[in-house]
Amino acid sequence: MRIRAQVAMVMNLDKCIGCHTCSVTCKQTWTNREGTEYVWFNNVETKPGIGYPKHYEDQDRWHGGWKLDRKGRLVLRSGGRGKRLSRIFANPDLPSIDDYYEPATFDKDILVSAPGGLKDTPVKRPHSALTGEPMAVTWGANWEDSLGGQSGQDDPNLARMATKVKLEFEKTFMFHLPRICEHCLNPACVSACPSGAMYKREEDGIVLVDQDRCRGWRMCVSACPYKKVYVNHATGKAEKCTFCFPRIEAGQPTICSETCVGRLRYLGIVLYDEDAVLAAASVEDEKDLLEAQRAAFVDPYDPAVGEAGLPAEWIAAAQASPVWKLISEYRIALPLHPEYRTMPMVWYVPPLSPVLDATGAAGRDDTDADDIFHTIRDLRIPVEYLAELFTAGDVPVVTGVLMKLAAMRSYMRARTLDGTVAQELLDSIGMTAGQVEAMYRLLAIAKYDERYVVPAAHAKDAAALEAQAATHGDCPVGGSDEDFRRADGRRGLHLNPLRSRS
Ligand code: SF4
Ligand code: SF4
Structure with missing residues (x-):
C-alpha cells in the first residue's frame, strides 16, 4: 500500500444559487489575460443543459476519458499513442471556439465620448474579443440559464433515459452545477500528453501543466472528458484549473471556495492507496x-497511515x-x-x-x-x-x-x-x-x-516555497518554474501507472 494525500472538494448542490461569483473571482485571479478570454477554469452550468463546452459529456463525440478494451484493460478512449500521434495535425476530437463561445467585448468608450446633440442615444455594440469585428452575441458559458431549459432536451445525459422521461423532463426541475478540474486520481490528460507537460503533484495530487514543456499538441484537451483543459490562443499552450495551489500551499482555500456565496464548497484532504487506483478504475x-x-480511499484513522x-x-x-x-x-x-x-x-x-x-x-x-x-x-x-x-x-x-x-x-x-x-x-x-x-x-x-481544512505546505518545503515566491512573484499559470523543477524531480516517483500503456 502506498498512501498518498489528495486535496479534494465537495460541493453541496442544494445551496448553489447560480450567482457565478466563483467563476468571476476565478477569472479575475487566473484567466483575466489575452488568450484566455473564453476560458473559465470554474464554470457554473444549468442542468438539464448541454454545458460548457457544448455537449462535453457526449464521449461518443469527443472520445474523452478511459474505457476498457476487449481484454478488460484500461485504455484512453482517444486511442493509443500511435493513433493520437497520427492525428496530431488534424485532431477531430477538439472542440472549436463555437463549441465554447466567441467572447465579446463592448465599445464602452462611445457612451462617454459620443458628441452631444445626437438624435439617438449612443449604444455600445459587441465586438469579438478575438478578431475585433462587430458580432452578435448568441451563446455564452451559461447561456442556458437565460433559455429557461429550452436546450435541456439536447442534454447528453437524457440520451440514455426513456423517451417519456425526456419529454417530461423540462417541466420537472433545474439546478446549477459548478465545475472545476477534477484533479483526478487517474487523469486522462496526464496520460495523453506526448510532451510530459501535464503532471500530478506528489504531495497533494493537484494536476498542473508545465508551461516550459507544453508543445501545444492539445491531446490533453481531447482526453479530458470534463473538458477542463483549455488552449491559450495567444501562447498556444494548455492551461487549466490549478486548484489555486499557491493558496493551498499557504493553508488557504481556493478562491472559488473562499468567495462562494452559498458556502457550499468543502475542501480537505483525502488519503488514498496509489497502488489501488488502477484496479479501481478498471472494474468491469x-x-x-x-x-x-x-x-481506494484510506481511513485517516487506519494505523497504516502513521x-x-x-x-x-x-x-x-x-x-x-x-x-x-x-x-x-x-x-x-x-x-x-x-x-x-x-x-x-x-x-x-x-x-x-x-x-x-x-x-x-x-x-x-x-x-x-x-x-x-x-x-x-x-x-x-x-x-x-x-x-x-x-x-x-x-x-x-x-x-x-x-x-x-x-x-x-x-x-x-x-x-x-x-x-x-x-x-x-x-x-x-x-x-x-x-x-x-x-x-x-x-x-x-x-x-x-x-x-476548509487545508494544511499549509510541509515545513521541509517552506524554504523552497519562499524562494519560489521571491523569484516568481507573478507565477505562470499551472505552476511556477520552481514548482515545475520540484515536480520534475519527483516525476519518476509519481508516474501515472497507466501512462506507458496508452
Ligand atoms: S484536466 Fe482535470 S478533470 Fe480533466 S482529466 Fe485532467 S485532472 Fe481530470
Ligand atoms: S459562488 Fe457558490 S453559490 Fe454562487 S454560483 Fe458559485 S458555487 Fe454557486
Missing part, C-alpha cells in the same frame, strides 16, 4: 466504479477533513460521471430541492419524511437524471442519498420544534443521532474552519 461494471473508488511517512499535520487534517466525512463517513457525496474512469476528486452532494418542489406540487407535506420518501420513490425523472450524472445510472444509490438528506431534515425539524428524537427515521437510513446531527452541522451551519 460502471456501476461498481463509485464503490471501487471509495474503497507508517506512511506523512507529516503529522497532514494526518490531522485528513482526520478533520469535511470531504472525507461527506464522501466516506456520511456517504452522501458522489463523483461526477464515474463512468469516465478518471477517478475524479471533486464530488457533489446531489440536490434534494427538486424532490421537495415535487412533494409540495403533489399536495404532500414537504416537511414530512414519509411524504418525501414517497415522492423520491415515485419521482423517476430527477432521480434517474441525477443517477446519470453521479452514479453511472445506479438509481438506488442516488435514492439512498436523497433519503438521508430528507431524513436529516425531518429529524432536525422534530428535534428543534418538539424536542423529540425520531428513532424510526434514524433506523430507516442506518445512521445514529450523533452522525445525523454532525452531518446537519457540516451541511447547514459549518464555519469557515470546518468547511
Whole structure:
C-alpha cells in the first residue's frame, strides 16, 4: 500500500444559487489575460443543459476519458499513442471556439465620448474579443440559464433515459452545477500528453501543466472528458484549473471556495492507496466504479497511515477533513460521471430541492419524511437524471442519498420544534443521532474552519516555497518554474501507472 494525500472538494448542490461569483473571482485571479478570454477554469452550468463546452459529456463525440478494451484493460478512449500521434495535425476530437463561445467585448468608450446633440442615444455594440469585428452575441458559458431549459432536451445525459422521461423532463426541475478540474486520481490528460507537460503533484495530487514543456499538441484537451483543459490562443499552450495551489500551499482555500456565496464548497484532504487506483478504475461494471473508488480511499484513522511517512499535520487534517466525512463517513457525496474512469476528486452532494418542489406540487407535506420518501420513490425523472450524472445510472444509490438528506431534515425539524428524537427515521437510513446531527452541522451551519481544512505546505518545503515566491512573484499559470523543477524531480516517483500503456 502506498498512501498518498489528495486535496479534494465537495460541493453541496442544494445551496448553489447560480450567482457565478466563483467563476468571476476565478477569472479575475487566473484567466483575466489575452488568450484566455473564453476560458473559465470554474464554470457554473444549468442542468438539464448541454454545458460548457457544448455537449462535453457526449464521449461518443469527443472520445474523452478511459474505457476498457476487449481484454478488460484500461485504455484512453482517444486511442493509443500511435493513433493520437497520427492525428496530431488534424485532431477531430477538439472542440472549436463555437463549441465554447466567441467572447465579446463592448465599445464602452462611445457612451462617454459620443458628441452631444445626437438624435439617438449612443449604444455600445459587441465586438469579438478575438478578431475585433462587430458580432452578435448568441451563446455564452451559461447561456442556458437565460433559455429557461429550452436546450435541456439536447442534454447528453437524457440520451440514455426513456423517451417519456425526456419529454417530461423540462417541466420537472433545474439546478446549477459548478465545475472545476477534477484533479483526478487517474487523469486522462496526464496520460495523453506526448510532451510530459501535464503532471500530478506528489504531495497533494493537484494536476498542473508545465508551461516550459507544453508543445501545444492539445491531446490533453481531447482526453479530458470534463473538458477542463483549455488552449491559450495567444501562447498556444494548455492551461487549466490549478486548484489555486499557491493558496493551498499557504493553508488557504481556493478562491472559488473562499468567495462562494452559498458556502457550499468543502475542501480537505483525502488519503488514498496509489497502488489501488488502477484496479479501481478498471472494474468491469460502471456501476461498481463509485464503490471501487471509495474503497481506494484510506481511513485517516487506519494505523497504516502513521507508517506512511506523512507529516503529522497532514494526518490531522485528513482526520478533520469535511470531504472525507461527506464522501466516506456520511456517504452522501458522489463523483461526477464515474463512468469516465478518471477517478475524479471533486464530488457533489446531489440536490434534494427538486424532490421537495415535487412533494409540495403533489399536495404532500414537504416537511414530512414519509411524504418525501414517497415522492423520491415515485419521482423517476430527477432521480434517474441525477443517477446519470453521479452514479453511472445506479438509481438506488442516488435514492439512498436523497433519503438521508430528507431524513436529516425531518429529524432536525422534530428535534428543534418538539424536542423529540425520531428513532424510526434514524433506523430507516442506518445512521445514529450523533452522525445525523454532525452531518446537519457540516451541511447547514459549518464555519469557515470546518468547511476548509487545508494544511499549509510541509515545513521541509517552506524554504523552497519562499524562494519560489521571491523569484516568481507573478507565477505562470499551472505552476511556477520552481514548482515545475520540484515536480520534475519527483516525476519518476509519481508516474501515472497507466501512462506507458496508452
Ligand atoms: S478533470 Fe482535470 S485532472 Fe481530470 S482529466 Fe480533466 S484536466 Fe485532467
Ligand atoms: S459562488 Fe457558490 S453559490 Fe454562487 S454560483 Fe458559485 S458555487 Fe454557486
